[in-house]
Amino acid sequence: MGYDYALVHLKYTIPPALALSILYRPLLTRLDVYKICFLITIAVVSTLPWDSYLIRHRIWTYPPDVIIGPTILQIPLEEVFFFVIQTYNTTLLYLMFNKPTLHSIYLRAERGPNHPEGPLNQQWKHYRWGGQVLLFFTLLAAYAFTSVLGRKDATYMSLIIWWAAPFLLLLWSLGYQFLVGLPFTNTILPIALPTVYLWIVDCIALRRGTWVIENGTKLGIHLTWFGLSELEIEEAVFFLVTNMLIVFGQVAFDNALAVINTFSSFGYAPPALPSPLLLVQALLKPASEYDQGRIDGLREAVNRLRQKSRSFYLASGAFEGKLRIYLIMLYSFCRVADDLIDEASSLDESQKWLNKLEEYLDRSCDEKESDDSITAYIRESFPKWAHSALLMLPTKELTAQPLYDLLRGFEMDLVFCSAKSDPFPIACEADLQLYSARVAGTVAQMCLELVFALLPSHENEAARRSLIQAGSDMGVALQYVNISRDIEVDAQLGRVYLPTDWLKEMSLTPKQVIQNPRGPKIDALRRRLLDKAFAIYEESKGAIERLPQQAKGPMRVAVESYMEIGRVLREGHFQFHRGRATVPKIRRLRVAWQTLLRS
């Protein structure tokens, strides 16, 4: 009996597992835990018989003085633990690299030459066949070396290939599109980092004799990269393919989840934890049935969010599944509606967009109106860049009133342009409160309607209404921060949201603010508005803790990362991004991390 193998774990596999767990802890969800357990189970069950065979046939051995003693199918317990911890570490690394990614946008519809919408993406067929042929010939070569040519020294390598290649073939055939489409950072990095690390650990273990690959069944080729002179080629391949299997397995899981969450038309009701059967069903759904328009629309919405709002882009990564998709669609709609009205070349044009948006809402909220006629209206009335945002707004999960109120809020902005803004529309604090409730309280209300539509909650109807009211107040607080930040930007557009009677107390007029939006008086007014924002925030933030478990942490991130702009403004040292004060990226990440840690 000895502790050498156990020491390898204590020194080299457990410390990274602890470090990754601490780092990922705030982001860890129930779904992640499910994924980790799912993969560990598959890894252990699929490796045990193979590893036991290797040990029983003395292809690799463990000197009795390096292991503690207990075995499963003759495999030392330390070795079984290796499968668990390697899968755990690689899975966590994958989860970390994939957290910011919305996987749905990497799905691809495969259309054949006779598809009604025309052929598309024929190259996918080549990728699928390419991978399958490569893996098939690798299997064949392994067989030829050992069985036909009788090369005993290729035994270990062939056994690795015969064990891993069928799994890789299966996973490739099911998810090749997704694997090829995902950014390298999502797939190659979580394979490469643990592989190189385990190569180093393996060299150390082989050098110390913790495990031994018997002569006669190995090729005897050593890799000499990075000074890894003890690294047998079989070991290098083994660690590479095992990490590939773990990552391919995760990719298949995410592929299935993306199908379940993206296409409501397939009729999957996304459960919190999808069963293996549902995952397989989703994976087997032919890619030719995917709605490419929906995938493209979602991609546009994600790009819009990424380009226009750093805070909400960061926060969106903390949400999961269908809720994340719907929130991104909601953002896209709000942004597009705001831009159509704000960026119009004249007051008349703004009014025209407002009327068209109202007509769009009338039709969308009318149960008698067919989807086709709404789609036709959008296509004939709005510019192409706005289509997907309008087509994909999840109106069925929303009530009509906040959508109409949002338009009323945008309408208030138009008053700034009319009659040379005299008098200015925000005369007193009540006007500011009303405006903010319309443009931001409504947004919060809709976010929460989506939360309650998609997640299970113990709160009754009355409690939900009070939560939505608290959320709406929080929206007002966020809008006050937004206004405090944008005093200069708004002044350039001829807008002053600081109430006229506040200005009067400082012997200022809105026109003077437009001419010079800086100075100690403006700083004092900004502080006053921020104080109001933080007072509302303090009153409403407790309500977040009563939201469904899966929404609590992410909502906190959304609110806190925006309120952090207010904190930075209060402190007075901020960076500028496109003329606006922003929170440095590292500080935003720290806030998000600490906020989630409180869960």
Ligand SMILES: CC(C)=CCC/C(C)=C/CC/C(C)=C/CC/C(C)=C/[C@@H]1[C@@H](COP(=O)(O)OP(=O)(O)O)[C@]1(C)CC/C=C(\C)CC/C=C(\C)CCC=C(C)C
């Ligand atoms: C991840 C996530 C929550 C995403 C969705 C957020 C969403 C739908 C935002 C809509 C944004 C938008 C374009 C609205 C149009 C009107 C407007 C301009 C409102 C201002 C937002 C700022 O957006 P902007 O794109 O300008 O962002 P940048 O400053 O450039 O980064 C607003 C300040 C309003 C935003 C308000 C909310 C998102 C509501 C937040 C409150 C909750 C989610 C409720 C919290 C719950 C409780 C129970 C208290």
